[in-house]
Amino acid sequence: MNEVITSRPQVVVVGGGAVGMFMAALLGMHGISTVVIERRTEPAPEGKMMAPSARSMEFCRQLGIHDKMHTLRNDWPMTNLWLTSLDGYELARIDAPPTGHPGAPGYSPFSPEDQVHCPQPVWERKVEQRALSFPSVEVHRGHQFENFEDHGDRVVSVVRELASDKLFEIESDYLVSCEGVGASVVKQLGIPVYERHVDYSYHIEFVCEDLLKEHDKGPAMRYTLIGEKGTWGTLVVVDGRTEWRLTLYDLERDGTPKLDLERAVTKAVGHEFPFTITRHGRWKRRAAIAASYSSGRVFLAGDAAHASPPNGGFGMNTGIADAANLAWKLQATLEGWGGPDLLTSYGIERRPVAQITLAESVRNYHRLVDNTTFADITSDTEQGALHRQLVGEAKAAEARDAWWPQGVHFGYGYQWSPVVVPDLASYPNVDMQDYHPSTSPGFRAPHVWLSDGISTLDLFGPRHVLLRVGEDEQGGAGLVAAAQAVGMPLDVHQISGELVEACYDYPLVLVRPDGHVCWRGAEEPSDPLTVINNIRGYASISPSPSIGASALLTPGSNAP
The missing domain is CATH 3.50.50.60 (FAD/NAD(P)-binding domain)
Structure with a gap:
């Protein structure tokens, strides 16, 4: 028992x-x-x-x-480098300021937060x-x-x-x-x-008192290492002081016993130097979904x-x-x-x-490793220099798409959901790279700084929120009464201002605790209880047949 x-x-x-x-x-x-x-x-x-x-x-x-x-240290740049080794050839560089500054990966004017x-x-x-x-x-x-x-x-x-x-x-x-x-x-x-195998990778974490003294490339967030057989590793900063992680790519399934860890770290830097390996392990890189x-x-x-x-x-x-x-x-x-x-x-x-x-x-994995195999990429020849230039330009161009796809993080929507009330207005483009703020039902409610120094996003969670947009907007009383009648917690906030009213282009917007819009209207709905019942999981209103999950199954496609 x-x-x-x-x-x-x-x-x-x-x-x-x-x-x-x-x-x-x-x-x-x-x-x-x-x-x-x-x-x-x-x-x-x-x-x-x-x-x-x-x-x-x-x-x-x-x-x-x-x-x-x-x-991470506030002064550590988010720069990315492509090179043959830290003391070898530099193929490309994208300089970026520290986290939180315009131009840094993950910085966005569309959010009160940064990556x-x-x-x-x-x-x-x-x-x-x-x-x-x-x-x-x-x-x-x-x-x-x-x-x-x-x-x-x-x-x-x-x-x-x-x-x-x-x-x-x-x-x-x-x-x-x-x-x-x-x-x-x-x-x-x-x-x-359902699973798709990508590769077998190996990570090596090590400590070095001052790795920056071992090379002339300067501090960076990521150093991508490219050799005669293509992209073979990335070295990333862990704490901006002494801790680093080297990841090795595309290892054979049985290749781990043959791996010389110290040699791999030394190869990344380009010469012998003092360091201590603290952790290491092989892992399977895969894409899987239940x-x-x-x-x-x-x-x-x-x-x-x-x-x-x-x-x-x-x-x-x-x-x-x-x-x-x-x-x-x-x-x-x-x-x-x-x-x-x-x-x-x-x-x-x-x-x-x-x-x-x-x-x-x-796709990002293949952006990293594909089309980088040139036998002379480390050679001090005219052909070697040409190949380093070609690889560097290609990888830097691809990386701009990989590092900050705002559409992936902010732009997805739940417009096909049974607990979202669709409307007849057009939906925003679902784009991997660019984000288009929208109050369309199912999408993330836009961030706007309010006059009192808080974000609109600070108004959401843990309860549903009804936004009255504009100083004089007083609608929504029926929604409030309907929510109260069925016991659904609902807060009401009045927001106004030129930028607020440009982003929140409907006078009434209902937002869920997770920050996604579930209904919007130019006026009070004729049947407020039906709206409230729908967004809380009763009396579902089916989405338009033209708006379905298939709109998001193919990356880069646009929702209708």
């Missing part, structure tokens, strides 16, 4: 990594009792993620931790601290998730305390898996996972639902948006005002977005 944990959480989160802890923090912010099950006794000592996007930082802003995620440099171990520690600051959140480290049973009205999970080898049962209303793709929960659900994001009372988020190559930094950032989408829907359902379509909409909304980011990350 398994022991039973006496506290009964509303939600169990399996996996306390970058996304799992963020899920727990958001659930805590929404007041949902949550237990996190994590096998590791400490946060991850390493991780591939280095750069939370501006959109992820907007969700950090909701949690009040956006100012705690900046870990920041924050290695995954730091991210996990900061987010866990925030999660535990909510009294409704518990984190059980040193526990391994074993299995679960969905009883239809509850989920019973079995976990193993690794120190004692005891089994415990935890009963909850819902289960959210944030494990790796194809892990235990996904397997038990029997959900197929066929479904839920079954019954069990949901998948982050790497449990999708896994992408880290090229472009989409993996964790897509997972953070998963958490932001699912957390408020769980809250609404648990509080009784969310309808049956609400949780169903999670996978409908998020899976097409993951398809976009997976495709873009694979």
